[in-house]
Amino acid sequence: MSNSSMVTATEHEYVLVLNGPNLNLLGSREPGVYGATTLADIVADLVACARGADPPLRLEHLQSNHEGVLVDAIQQLGPGSVGIIINPAALTHYSIAVRDALVAVNVPTVEVHLSNIHAREEFRHHSVIAPVVLGQIAGLGPDGYRLALQYLLGRRASSKANR
Ligand code: CA2
Numbered sequence: 508m509s510n511s512s513m514v515t516a517t518e519h520e521y522v523l524v525l526n527g528p529n530l531n532l533l534g535s536r537e538p539g540v541y542g543a544t545t546l547a548d549i550v551a552d553l554v555a556c557a558r559g560a561d562p563p564l565r566l567e568h569l570q571s572n573h574e575g576v577l578v579d580a581i582q583q584l585g586p587g588s589v590g591i592i593i594n595p596a597a598l599t600h601y602s603i604a605v606r607d608a609l610v611a612v613n614v615p616t617v618e619v620h621l622s623n624i625h626a627r628e629e630f631r632h633h634s635v636i637a638p639v640v641l642g643q644i645a646g647l648g649p650d651g652y653r654l655a656l657q658y659l660l661g662r663r664a665s666s667k668a669n670r
Contacts, residue, residue, distance in 0.1 A: 521565035541563030585612035590659035617655035620645040
């Protein structure tokens with residue numbers, strides 16, 4: 508098998524990255540809370556990190572301001588993925604629909620928040636998503652996404668080693 512076809516053989520593997528309402532505004536408003544990095548910057552960093560993995564993998568990214576669109580993405584793209592990285596944004600605090608979709612697909616999932624939701628207003632302290640995911644990273648800014656990806660890559664490597 509040539510090198511290029513070996514790479515192709517692994518490129519069907521992908522991590523699903525989902526971002527919820529208003530995260531399309533990153534970098535343009537409220538830099539004091541959410542920083543100056545745009546969502547495109549965050550995704551570009553994740554794509555580079557995923558490509559540099561051994562073996563490389565793809566990223567499927569979706570940002571939506573609509574709960575049902577995110578639920579559809581979890582249902583349709585979740586089952587074929589290596590794992591899910593999700594910043595549900597405000598949906599974190601009340602979306603039973605997103606939570607139920609994550610439970611239904613049963614894929615390793617990491618919840619990410621740019622800000623430390625536990626140090627902010629009381630209504631942000633509770634996540635309805637946290638109990639059904641592997642873990643939550645909050646307050647580390649854009650690095651949280653990369654750390655989540657590195658974690659999922661490590662999980663993929665150890666699950667392959669144990670086959
Ligand atoms: O810290 C996070 O990542 C959040 O998920 C962000 C959500 C917020 O509702 C969560 O409590 C914590 C808000 C995303 C809105 O993003 C904006 C970005 C720039 C300007 C305005 C909103």
